[in-house]
Amino acid sequence: MTALPDAAEITGPTPGQQLRKRMFGHQGFMIGAVFLVLLVLVAIFAPVLAPHDPYAQSLGDRMLRPVFMDGTWDHPLGTDHLGRDYLSRLIYGARISLLIGAVAALISGLIGTALGVAAGYFGGRVDAVVTFLINVRLAMPVVLVALAVVAILGGSLNVVIGVLGLLLWDRFAVVMRASTLQIRGREFVAAARAIGCSTPRILLSEILPNIFNNLIVVVTLEMAHAILLEAALSFLGLGVQPPNPSWGLMVSEGKNMMLFEPWLVLIPGAVLFVLVLAINLMGDGLRDVTAPENRN
Amino acid sequence: DKASDTLRVAFTKELESVDSYFNSAREGVVLQRAIWDGLLYSDPATGEYKGNLATEWEWVDDTTLELKLREGVKFHDGSDFTADDVVYTVNFVADEANGVVTQRNVNWMDHAEKVDDYTVRIVTKEPFPAAIEYLSGPVSMYPSDYYEEVGPSGMGLEPVGTGPYKAVSVEPGKHFVLERNEDYFDGPKGQPAIAKIDVRTIPDVNTQMAEIFSGQLDLIWQVPSDQAERMAEMGQFTVANESTMRVGYLAMDAAGRSDPENPFTKLEVRQAVNHAIDRETIVNELLKGKSTPIHTACFPSQFGCVQDVTEYEYDPEKAKELLAEAGYPDGFTTEFYAYRDREYAEAIASYLNAVGIETDFKMLQYSALRDLNMKGEVPISFQTWGSFSINDASAMVSQFFKHGELDDARDDEVLAELDIADSSIDPETRIEHYGIALQRIADQAYWAPLFSYNTNYVFTKEVAYTPTPDEVLRFHTAAWN
Amino acid sequence: MTEDPILSVRGLTLEIPTAGGMLHAVRGIDFDLNRGETLCIVGESGSGKSLTSLALMSLLGTKIQRSATRMDFDGTDLLKASRKQLRHLRGARMSMIFQEPMTSLNPAYTIGDQLAETLLLHRKVSRAQARARAVELLEKVGITAAESRLSQFPHQLSGGLRQRVMIAMALMCEPELIIADEPTTALDVTIQAQILRLLVDLQREMNMAMILITHDLGVVARVADKVAVMYAGELVETGPAEAIFRQPAHPYTRGLINCIPVPGRTQRGARLGTIPGIVPSLVGDVTGCPFRGRCDQAVEACASAIPLHQLDGGAHELRCVHPDGYRHSQEVPA
């Protein structure tokens, strides 16, 4: 009947394709992603890549210098204060940082997203309560509270992950709340309700896919945040415990000889910096490519 | 520096209170020796006891010590030192209700009595042979009127004593300035040479070193061995090393308090632990200096610390065999606690790992670990004990093996021997019974004694100082070159 | 019409580099505007109307490349004018009113400050004089209690009032040319009529030239002296309003006029005229008539260069292969 001769060709890319194209075209994102993938591979294949047992001490070979400081190839990055191979410890350390970053971001992501989406969607009292919770959380000094809790419970990987996971949900809540608020006002949500969709269905299949990009951005940023915080806690001695090769712990251990063997501090700090930088670059890139002004 | 006649020193720890009865820190002892005097004095080199605020002393009976006081001594606030001050001080600190934190140093005293203005008697609760040692160490004399007025917190902020230095400025935990006491009596400590001592708390060793490099400090101490070694190599500083009475050891839950089934209830396991650790290497590579491997549950120089006990040489194979014998052919996993010297603790844990004892490493603050310890929830831990520099075995072995809450062995036999040794006046009897107890401890491998500590003092070439083995920095013996 | 036009534009071309290639947003626009005359530029969304107006004010972003063979404002060559010269023109001799009354005023400053600023920037007057002038103009644009409005902030005014303030601001220095980019699109129909009427009255009174941009043919018909129909960056038809509405020549113009329901004229419920299809992409090379894909009069020749025809003896111009806008039987449909 009204079949119009519609000249418009539907040739444009789908949102997914567009996103991928922008991602691959984004310099910062790609640099970050490549580094991150490399580090993840290093973490996965640590047993294969590490030249030595990261825990094997040899008190006779303490603080051997790395190869670029007249060391030998036997210990390319030298050894630490207990004669353990620095390179191997760094490689295994990637596992700790990545694990902590990922799990802490996951936990806080779940908490923050649930709170934020609920606040944004339901508004009113729920929103008031969540906003209040966010305010309370923001008012608590993170480092201090984390230190205190770790001191109480004793430092271990699980405790550190748990504490960080329970402390870092604020940004998720804030961002998810704002995104949900924005999406909730769109007419397709009203349309879905008018069609008769249930609330869970609207939340899960109409709202969540639309705020997922923002969620991913926050996940990466919070992952970086968690990794840095773990390192800081470990540096202060109230994080991951020895002999785990946490990079923060390595900086802290190397710190004692900092004036004489600065590489002991520089190397793990630099690796930490690179990892966090990679994740941040990726998160930043994601933020760029998913930013609303880039959307069609 | 020499120009301003001020010795600038760094402390690592924030001192909670300058009042020596209300802190338990090494730094506190240092200030105590500078600001106050004890009744007696023990020569750090020879161990010989000399009169200080008292000039003569004599046991009237098993529990009564009579002392004649030095006349003409004045406190920094100008008041005279008399028997009243001794009586007040002793009675104050001996009263548990007053909450002296270093109870062990004072709780042997019952009270003091004034005989005349310059004669006092100190009455002990039980016969206490180590009394002279304590009176020349941690027990110092306070001005009665002033102390009564300001109490411990006032004393902590504006300390007043008779010592070679007076405190002119106290910022709690941060900064202390001492000035030479120009009216100091001619006692065994001698007259102080340096006019002013400026002590800053700098918690980080690196920062301390940075400051001494840049000429902001003259003397630092407790410098870790690696750094001390490097600083010695630089040639710009004097690095002096002295041993201390601090002993590092592994305490194991032989009594099964954490878990009746725990592996350390088995003798073979404890022996295996003893065999697993290479004390020599740790001492040579990590502690260095005047540290030595230790095999007894006390410091060798302490009275009664006999040395001919069973020794466990480093033998990881033997350790594994013993573990297999005990029913752990593949080893086991245990929580491993420590509260200081993470580096050493880590090295020790690594030795344990090597023979199959996997460690779940837990670094706690001292009080937290002690809390757990008292509740009996610690299977194995790396501990250290400094005996408060008291040169008597009772200060260590009796502290831990008399079924107190920190006793993880709970051996009745040991308890009986120590009871005799602690309260006997006769030196021979004491030595004999300490010997039996220590032998039993070694045989049963209740502990794995590891090594003694040492301290490095680093100071500029302008400074002349000879450290003593009791880990006490004595400002009054320091001088300019 | 013997006097020189106040604004004369020839071959105005605007190009925007984009990720996909060069966007030929505006291609070769010519028009003249005399003093006191109103030109309406009408066209669909995205046809380049706003870009054209910004180009006249030299307010385009740095990214957008402007070129033209001629762009004269009352003797000043806008193409060669220095920044300073332009600054002295803008606000003083040529003013602009924007589409969004809600966002076109700075939320941080009072109405009075913003009105006075224009005058203070261009005339050596005291603050008090500037404010007096502001009150005068506010009253002129029909704002009651003008004095008290001066200390109000934009958010305290309704959309209609804000647009009046914008108009007052544009008139502060009695400009010779006023460019209004869809000044009433965001407003309700009743307010739209009021604002338009106000603009037309003021323009007559001050004898200003005006360029009014809109996509509403109703507005065009009621306001314009001259009409320029814009499609995909080109002016496809220009001429006196009367001529354009009585005898629309370009198929696009005709299509537009047929699309809109007119009370009393189109039959209620009957099907309206339509223009099928959508606007072509202007990225990359653009040749021929951009409307040919949607045109029911298209012939093969539409793909090549399009001539400009003069109708009615000159004032009415048509850009189409057909001299009168209609395909004749001998031509082959594309």
Next chain:
Amino acid sequence: MTDNPVLELKNVSKTYTVKQGLFGKPRPLRAINDVSLKLGRGEVLGLVGESGCGKSTLAKILLGLEAPTEGQVLVDGQTLAGQDRIALSRRIQPIFQDPYSSLNPRKSIEDIVSLPLRVHQIGDSASRQKKVREMLDIVGLPVRVARSYPNQMSGGQRQRVAIARALIMNPEIVICDEPTSALDVSVQSQILNLLGDLRQEFGLTYLFISHNLAVVEHLATRVAVMYLGRIVEEAGVARLFEEARHPYSRALLESVLTPDPGLGVPDTQLGAAYPNPISPPSGCAFHPRCAKVMPHCSQIAPTPIATPDGHVECHLYDDTPARAAS
């Protein structure tokens, strides 16, 4: 007038509480004020009025997206509140104003159009797919768009998708909230034609909201004029356009700018004072802008006066208050 209305509003009011500023005091805002309306089967009721007068709020109430604060909504004589919302959503479907925000950008066209079927669990996936294709064809979209996403389509195409989604459940009533005001005129005419065709083919009933009187005139059978939450005049379309009674309706009509060169811009004679819905004027809410204002207009609120084919609410047509005042 319809005797057997498919949709009826009885004295419906909707009050929002709004805060001014972040922490301002909450004040009531009567978006809809005691509105009664009837909508007969097959009718197109045009609803016009200026921005903020409550048109969309009324649409939301009809769609069950908002509950009225007072009054009842009857569908086929039964109250809306009592009915199952799911069941109701089969009969009333929306088309919104902004085709850019009314489609979920993350879903393919097929997902969007088939959503109502899936929600109501109608048919299996194959039959749904078939139905979607049919629907796309009906609204004039090529079937291949089924796999596309909204961002790949033009505004007009999107609005067609929205129409397809609304019609896939074979609803009786379609609520169109300014369905063309975001579109260019050339596209608007396509959509208007489509809506007209669909109405004839499926016998739909429309509530057609618009601020463009010309569009309303073209499509509607009856027109309701809204001002500040009240329907001030309701009449058959011909009647309204020939002899509007309410001064506001007249001003609206006069404001319509037909493309007639030479006529000039009309003078609507409306005051510029824009009403604030939070503190509406007393008496007749329109009186501050009314050209024919009488002294009592600011004191007494007018009541509906029946007209042959609707009602009007204006003191010009009832002389009781005037008499009472004198």
Next chain:
Amino acid sequence: MLRFILKRLGLALLVALTVSFISFSLLFLAGDPAIAIAGESANAEDIQSIRELYGFDRPMLVQYADWLWNALRFDFGQSYYFKLPVADLIAERLSVTMTLGVCGILFALFTAVPLGVIAAIRPNSLIDRIALFLSVAGQAMPSFWFGLILIVIFAIQLGWLPASGASSWQHFIMPTVVLGYYAMPAIMRLTRAGMLEVLSADYIRTARAKGAPEGRVLFKHALRNAIIPVVSLAAVQMGFMLGGSIVVESIFALHGAGYLAWESIGRNDLPTVQALILVFALFYIVFTFLADVLNAWLDPRMRSS
């Protein structure tokens, strides 16, 4: 406006109360404070008597109410460790932390805002890219590591600056940089984003159409609007910074509140830790409160509502 302030104040108090309760109950679980008080050589009876003396054997809520009541009168109890009133202890140390915090935020603002403005004026230019990279890199730099590197370079290698202490302004240079750089990226981005958004706003076009010179457009019309959110962020960052001073103070041996907090955690000095958490939280709350008020005042839309 007054209404706004009062409501905002009420909210702030409620937040403070909640934080105090959380911190109290958190540390209540921390184990036996009596042991911490008793010290290294205490025996079981000593500890029990201390427990009774300090009232640690009472129910938690009672202890909390007690604590809160005292806290309202600025009495946070005695430090277990120093045996001094916690309030005095903190008051004495706060000056260092506050100095550091103020210097840090000023450093961040004075570097980040100009950088952000320049980056926004020339988006995608070299300066913009450098600024953006600096901000990403800045956020990735562990502050403890950064601090150590600065010490190695400026205190040891070059000998220009003192490594520790707080006795002169030079002492504050490195800690200020380390503390401040962490807040920089966020402020810079917000300034940049705000400026970009404002610069593309219609009213900026209006200002240009008036013939306003570019400098006036940028600073009078744009920055004024873009700076409003930066004020809030700076306040939030300032609050975070005080909490984040722990790391910096411990590296540079500044005896401030952060360092006190770290040490007190280690010493199980609960009254001090509790009070410090509350004090840091209060700082955050006060700063954000002030920022909100300042914002409301800066933003006419809020001022007049």
